[in-house]
Amino acid sequence: MHSRRTVLTTAAAAAAACAAGAGPAHAAGLPAGSRAPSPPTAATRAKLRRLISRMTPEEKVGQLFVMRVFGHSATDPDPADVASNQKELGVANAAELIAKYHVGGIIYFGWAHNTRDPHQIADLSNGIQKAATAQRVPVPLLISTDQEHGIVARIGAPATLFPGAMALGASGSREDAGKAARIAGEELFAMGIRQDYAPDADVNVNAANPVIGVRSFGADPQAVARMVAAEVKGYQAGGVAACAKHFPGHGDTDTDSHVGLPYIHHTAEEWERLDAPPFTAAIAAGIDSIMTAHIVVPAFDPSEDPATLSRPILTGILRERLGYDGVVVTDSLGMEGVRVKYGDARVPVLALKAGVDQLLNPPDLAVAHGAVLKALQDGELTERELDVKLLRILLLKEKRGLFADPYTTHAAVDRVVGTRSHLTTADRIADRTTTLLRNEGGVLPLSRRRERSVLVVGADAAAPSGTGGPPTKVLATALTELGFTATALPTGMTPTQAQIDEAVAALGERDAVVVATYNVTAASSQRQLVSALLDTGKPVVQLAVRNPYDIAQLAGVKAGLASYSWTDVELRAAARVIAGRTKPGGKLPVPVMRADAPTTALYPMGHGLTY
Template identity: 35%
Template sequence: MRKLSLREKIGQLIVTGFAEPNMTGDLRRLISDYKIGNLILFSHNVENKKQLGSLCAELHRFVREQTGIPALISIDQEGGRVTRLPADAANVPGAMAIASTGRPENAYAAGRITARELRALGIRFNLAPVLDINNNPRNPVINVRSYGETAETVEQYGLPMLQGLMDGGVLASVKHFPGHGDTAVDSHLGLPAIHKSLEELSELELRPFVQAFRQGAECVTIAHILFPALEPEKVPATMSRAIVTDLLKRKLEYNGLVISDCLEMDAIRRFYGTAEGALGALKAGIHLLFVSHTPALVAETSERIEKAVRDGELPMPVIDEAVEKVLYYKRKYGGENEEHGTGPAKGSEDALEAVGGAVHRRAAQAISLESVCLVRGELPRIVPESGDTLFVGCLPNRPDQASSRVKAAPSFADSLGEALAAPHLTIAIDPSDEEIGRTLEIASRYSNVVLGLFNGLDHPGQIRLANRLAAVGCRVTAIALGKPYDLASLEGAACELAVFEYTALSLASLATILRGEAEPTGRIGIGSLADRMDGIRREPTEGREAN
């Protein structure tokens, strides 16, 4: 490390992304000029497994050529709605779906499958699992990414997922410390605040993280959230020395890698500025800074940190301590001789055979099938080609900035209609009264309507349609493809199912169950979810879309 220049050291502390499925000129310049040594991949970088394996191999090669140090390539591969891997890989279900199976071994299997797929592609750093407790049903960004509403549920499933990733040889980052579950604001779009004391946080939000640290978690992501009772200055946990150093490192005795969430999220960029937020994060004790999208902001961040060191604003030992920590994990996971074996960093043909293989796909589908929950009512058996059932639903969309971008995603109505040889109708995500009227007219020709709801509390036209269909006498089977809380606002649906995610995997499981080939064995009552849904059901529905 002593041979590294200041700019080279700073480059080891920054993670950046790029906007194409291949290396861009801007990315090459950042790596060559600013010595950026770490990358993050998103769905817009991914086309298929062969392309992704080749891209990772090129990234590894170029970073090593320009910096002399292995790259860390990271990805948000949580499962469910936050999946970046391509369709020809094995994408596992998400957290709440896995918890609904009632089997913690499914969480371990999901972690192990994910690790194997990532390593075969040349990716050694997964920004998962989520250990937030979803104790606020209005949470716009965590919700189904959490394993549940209690610390016990999150520990019961989140820790096996973590262990599966670790046993598979992948650096895993638990997130979002000290807890993002009890917020009603998405930190991608605003600056949330949690007004809880340390004692209150210790009784709930901190518990899964403490258990993860005891289990050997090597990395933790810090949340962009204000905690006024812990940090008197108006700065989020990301920039708080009281939270990162005093609480996390000293009080909880955590000694692993500490990383920021993306510093381009509005919680930082709009209120503090990305470069200043990065500087504040280093001062707080964070080691690795994510500036995930904009080349100009990466350059500005590097230059701002360099200036702070040269001006004496940021002590050089802070930089050196962070670089030593990053290099330790690069030696362990970033090279070709890391402790966990010699898994390929080249995306070779032999390695890629493991990605999306039959064993992984069968395991992922089995977990998904076990996750489907019959929440209320009696499940109808749909006879293919009977002509008495209409499938209705909106197209998939991106519900928040954390979710993967929608590409050629399957449509609920089309997929289920084709799988069961039944009529189907695609509607807008928030149908107007006029569209609701047209849909009622078409639905009147059928005995049964199977309606896919996708985050209907945020798009109340879906809820109005479901209730209107039931009111005019249609036998409605309502299926929550996102937040299960949508079901709490229904009036008169004959049957309610929850699958937690709008993916090809969940739609295939639904088709199997609706054909009568399997029973929905999932349990939505994990933790206090069932009681919470009953509570929401009793609340008025007016104005919910504003939350």
């Protein structure tokens, strides 16, 4: 069903979205990426090489690491965060982390209390950069985060939140993907973040994939490639380094690399056809960085080392075959997939030998830093090799304007983050993503005259920090604002019989029910909930709020939709479709296979009804 891979050329214009510097643009309140970059000059390279020559081996090794740190402030976090930092890192705060280890980057997480609100994030970024200037050899830090949107978003409202990758894949609009990425990049830039670990370039060809799923644009390699290229250009036009992940492709696995070591059993030809196109497109679009995957691909490395530690994959394929010379960053080194075969002291050394430049978030920084330094002292790694990696990293920092001006301001945040224009754009983009899979008997749209009173039940997935929710409440509120009388009754992802009975009783005199489902399996009690609601004879509208495959397990449903996420922006769009305020515009970017015949499509890619 997949077409033969086309050759993607590396046109010079592909990198037109990258930034050369942030000084004057920042002063004007614009992201550095609003100007086309110039290739680094010989003078720039010479300047950065002189900077590298001033570093001690300890400082050079430190620059290779991108680390987590707890706290909302670089110097004065809450006592609980100080305790967490002391326990995990042996320092009290971000400033001490930089002074002790000379790290080259810091990654923000909501659970680490880095992302309370945009002003706080900007202040934390400024504090980190101020600490960087206090080093013996001042080098600005590359601050990063995972802001994929959809189900992976570290920064919540009032920042603008967009539909995730599979929802955008359902719209099929490269323009929307690029616009969403550019706005997201501009907002991250305003908060002092210059690298986003997005977009996801995996092709999700396995419905059982537990870790990628809706983080992928879909199952068609060429369609995914087009969307990836659009987002790469968008993020980098917004001023931040994009990062395509997870090389060489995490889309066909049923193991989560956070907790195990997945195997990808594609042949070399299958990889060329299925996995390679999005990464080739990202490189052609001028991607600043690429993230590795903790997966085994025996076709490329019979040693069965994970790709993060595989020289045949990272150097042989990514560097030499695909011609990529940008920054390569590992996925988190705290994930089980990269720790299964080797100890924490060997992993960072092997990653660097394989072709990695940046080491992301090892579980024990003291062990990892010491191991790399020892490998350097023992000659397993050479200083020349480290200098090549450092030059790539510093060139990226130069490109993203960090040497010109690493700071931001509250005024810049207020001009850019969560503006009315951005929020309106997010809603309009979301309106083109909701997919109507089934509508037997014209159940949808609901009518305010015929189904005025609506019950909303189902799964209340934990939304990313600050992204809103819970889903039943968001849907009920949105439907009420659209003229219905809607009530939320969360029943969870594993409803008990008591909860099912409560939902049936609550439906009572109400006219219709919307049930939010979440990754329904053959053994899921969500099936019993839906069946019991159908038995009432009332109109039942099923909305899949994560993977779109649920309807295959729900044969009796007459009206089924997919929103591809439970975040507010997508749920509000689904509510508008349910209410008939907008028409469903999404088309399945993955096939939905029959539950009783998994090799047969119930709904093929491209399926999507409308009113």
